Amino acid sequence: MIPSVDNYQIAQNVMNTLVKKITRRSNEDNAIKVLRTVIANLENHYDFINYIQIVDNRYNDDFNLFRVDKNINSVPSNFFYNAINDLVKETIVQLEHVADYFFIREYRDSLGSKNEKILKEKGLNLDILQSNYILERQHMVIIKNDEVYQHVISTLLRILNKQFTYEKAIITMMSILSNLSKRYDFLNFISLAEIPDHKGSFEIIIYPDINRVWSLQLRDSIQAIIENTRKHMQWQQTIPFERMFKKEVGVNQVLVLERIGIDFNRLQYISKKENFKEITDKTLYAIFIIVSRITAESYAIASMDKIIQQVKKHYSFLESLQINSSQYNAGFNALSIDESINNVDSKELGHALKEIIYYISKNLSFQDKLQFIELIKKNLDNDTLSALEHIGLNLHILELKIKNI
Amino acid sequence: MSNYQIPLIRNEKIIYKNEGVDMSANIQVLIVDDNKDILFAVKYGLEQNDGQYKVEGVTNAVECLDFIDKGYIPDIIILDIMMPYKDGWELFAELKQKPNIKNIPIVFLTAKVDGFSKGFGAISAQDYITKPFEIEDLKNRIELILKR
Numbered sequence: 001m002i003p004s005v006d007n008y009q010i011a012q013n014v015m016n017t018l019v020k021k022i023t024r025r026s027n028e029d030n031a032i033k034v035l036r037t038v039i040a041n042l043e044n045h046y047d048f049i050n051y052i053q054i055v056d057n058r059y060n061d062d063f064n065l066f067r068v069d070k071n072i073n074s075v076p077s078n079f080f081y082n083a084i085n086d087l088v089k090e091t092i093v094q095l096e097h098v099a100d101y102f103f104i105r106e107y108r109d110s111l112g113s114k115n116e117k118i119l120k121e122k123g124l125n126l127d128i129l130q131s132n133y134i135l136e137r138q139h140m141v142i143i144k145n146d147e148v149y150q151h152v153i154s155t156l157l158r159i160l161n162k163q164f165t166y167e168k169a170i171i172t173m174m175s176i177l178s179n180l181s182k183r184y185d186f187l188n189f190i191s192l193a194e195i196p197d198h199k200g201s202f203e204i205i206i207y208p209d210i211n212r213v214w215s216l217q218l219r220d221s222i223q224a225i226i227e228n229t230r231k232h233m234q235w236q237q238t239i240p241f242e243r244m245f246k247k248e249v250g251v252n253q254v255l256v257l258e259r260i261g262i263d264f265n266r267l268q269y270i271s272k273k274e275n276f277k278e279i280t281d282k283t284l285y286a287i288f289i290i291v292s293r294i295t296a297e298s299y300a301i302a303s304m305d306k307i308i309q310q311v312k313k314h315y316s317f318l319e320s321l322q323i324n325s326s327q328y329n330a331g332f333n334a335l336s337i338d339e340s341i342n343n344v345d346s347k348e349l350g351h352a353l354k355e356i357i358y359y360i361s362k363n364l365s366f367q368d369k370l371q372f373i374e375l376i377k378k379n380l381d382n383d384t385l386s387a388l389e390h391i392g393l394n395l396h397i398l399e400l401k402i403k404n405i
Numbered sequence: 406m407s408n409y410q411i412p413l414i415r416n417e418k419i420i421y422k423n424e425g426v427d428m429s430a431n432i433q434v435l436i437v438d439d440n441k442d443i444l445f446a447v448k449y450g451l452e453q454n455d456g457q458y459k460v461e462g463v464t465n466a467v468e469c470l471d472f473i474d475k476g477y478i479p480d481i482i483i484l485d486i487m488m489p490y491k492d493g494w495e496l497f498a499e500l501k502q503k504p505n506i507k508n509i510p511i512v513f514l515t516a517k518v519d520g521f522s523k524g525f526g527a528i529s530a531q532d533y534i535t536k537p538f539e540i541e542d543l544k545n546r547i548e549l550i551l552k553r
Contacts, residue, residue: 291528294521298498303528325507328498364524372521 007080011052011068013115014084018091019065025095032056032065038090044220044347045261046083047394048075050401069400086261145218146206148256149190152222153204155249156229159241163233170202176228183348184221186213219261224345226267231343242268276342276349279387280321283353286379287360288332290372297331304335307359315352317344350392357398366402373399432551434460435477437469437496438485438514443536447483447514450540451547458544466491470499478505481547484530486515486522497530510550514538 015035022031035054042049051072054065072080153173160169174192181187189207194200213221230241237244242264246254258264284304292300305323312318320341327334341349357376361369377385377395385395436447444462451458461479463469465488482500486493493513501507510531515522518535526533531550534543 291525294519295525296492296494296498299494299525299529302498302501303525306529326502328502360528361524363527365520368520368524 007072007075007077008068008070010080010084010115010118011072013112014087015052015066015068018088022091022095028065034091034094035066038087038094041090041094042083042086044392045086046079047389047392047397048072048079049083049087050397051075071396071400074396145211145213146208148218148222148260149206149210150204151249151253152225152257153190155245155253156225158248159244160229160233167200172232173229176225176232180221180224180228180345183345184217184224186210186217187221220347222257222260222262223267224347226262228345231345234343240268276344276346276391277337277339279384279391280341280349280353281337282380282384283376283388283393284321284335284356285332286376287357288335289379290375291360292331298328301331301334302328303360304356307356310359311352311355314355315348317341317348318352320344346391350388353388353391354393354398369402370399373402431457432459432481432547433479434458434481434483434547435469435472435479436460436462436483436514437464437466437488437493438462438483439464439488440485443485443514446540447543451544465489466496466499469496473500473503473506479509480551481531482506482509482511483514483543484511486513486517486526501529512546512550514543 018035019031022034026034032054039049039052039054051069053067053069055067056065075083157169157173160172164172170192177187177190177192186209189210191205192202193205195203226242226245233241235241246264249257254264288297288300288304291303295303301323302325305325305328308318308321308323317340320338322336322338324330324334324336357373361372364372373395380388388395434447434451436444438444438447441462441464444464448460448462451460461472461477463472467490469482484493484497488496491499493515497511497513500509500511511529512532512534513526513530514534514536515526516536517523517526523533523535531553532546534546
């Protein structure tokens with residue numbers, strides 16, 4: 001019978017083992033550097049990874065290079081073990097030549113059989129990880145980012161072309177890549193150019209520099225390209241867009257995409273659940289209620305107008321939000337949200353809402369900041385909180401970040 | 406620069422509004438506060454010495470809006486928050502709806518010292534000053550805001 005161990009204990013143990021193994025192969029400075037990079041890279045995919053903080057306490061009595069927040073126990077098991085899996089994998093990638101086949105074996109031995117059993121039951125089989133590691137190393141040679149982008153973009157162009165003319169499909173894809181290049185600058189290595197002597201025909205040109213892009217960035221950018229294409233098409237068909245994509249791209253490519261971490265279930269979940277207009281409306285209303293209870297409804301909406309104007313400088317899609325500045329007396333009714341907000345990139349919206357919250361709370365004291373976040377959570381229903389997490393705004397993590405500032 | 410307390414002199418005969426506004430002063434200040442002692446202290450404190458300031462005082466939102474609607478445009482507005490009929494928050498929003506006033510800086514000058522009021526007040530207002538205050542400090546903050 002496997003003893004019950006919580007996320008906190010597992011995270012402590014895994015981190016302890018990783019620190020020990022990395023330090024043994026290099027030094028403490030390198031362990032701090034590598035683990036900080038690993039956590040930063042995983043942050044985009046698992047917000048709660050911030051419950052693990054890399055700290056340099058070498059010169060204090062409680063020698064430790066990391067700190068795990070007990071709130072990690074609130075993370076659902078499946079998310080937690082996926083993150084631990086990726087944490088180990090990403091550490092290996094970051095260690096490059098320092099890690100080898102034996103790193104995983106040593107790591108497994110250090111974990112101890114009890115913890116290894118627990119990880120195995122939760123789906124993190126270190127034997128398989130060790131075999132996968134060898135395969136992945138081979139794949140690093142076989143799979144090239146440029147080929148992945150080539151397959152994904154040409155497939156999406158074919159799907160776009162089912163609904164749009166060829167020219168419009170090309171223009172749409174160009175626009176998606178151009179918009180996303182603000183977040184993933186390496187997408188500038190991809191262009192769609194007219195083939196000389198074949199007027200009206202285009203080819204995908206990808207510069208080899210793109211092969212230097214990290215796997216997590218590759219994964220995130222591809223997910224964003226797929227998600228944005230679906231939005232541009234305003235997909236209404238019975239068959240989910242993601243399933244259509246999988247069918248068009250072919251089984252072999254689906255395997256490759258899954259191997260680099262594309263989560264088709266998550267993409268499908270977002271497309272089913274999302275109604276960004278509603279999420280935005282509910283979140284802004286929660287903020288409005290909190291501010292107006294302390295001040296007045298008209299002041300609260302006037303303040304939100306000012307904040308949205310500021311945040312718009314970074315997120316132009318917030319033009320979809322309009323507050324009538326001659327109608328502050330109408331309170332929240334002065335705000336209107338255009339349907340076009342449903343077409344924005346989910347993560348961008350998450351970032352923009354996060355910035356609005358930061359902006360409002362920036363003049364609050366430490367305790368009031370925490371209370372403000374707590375009040376937002378109380379004013380939102382569970383579905384909206386969960387939807388916000390899916391677009392990258394995890395209020396629990398925001399609280400944690402404030403605590404760590 | 407030394408800070409000093411302004412003596413609070415009650416003088417009910419002083420009329421603070423609509424009394425032939427002197428537009429020749431460099432900085433026109435409009436203060437809205439239901440406490441006449443505060444109005445007097447600010448007027449006395451800012452106007453003394455070099456005549457750089459001209460302060461107009463009104464005791465509530467209605468008088469303030471009336472004053473504005475008659476065409477008075479100050480360089481800066483100082484608002485109390487806790488006032489009868491319409492509080493400073495509401496008056497703030499109402500002033501910001503007026504096209505000729507919306508870009509005029511507004512400062513809260515209030516006895517509300519709780520963290521949320523201060524934090525939310527600082528979102529839209531140019532400054533949030535709590536009572537009791539030093540007139541020199543108020544003067545410095547006004548100058549800083551107007552320089553921006």
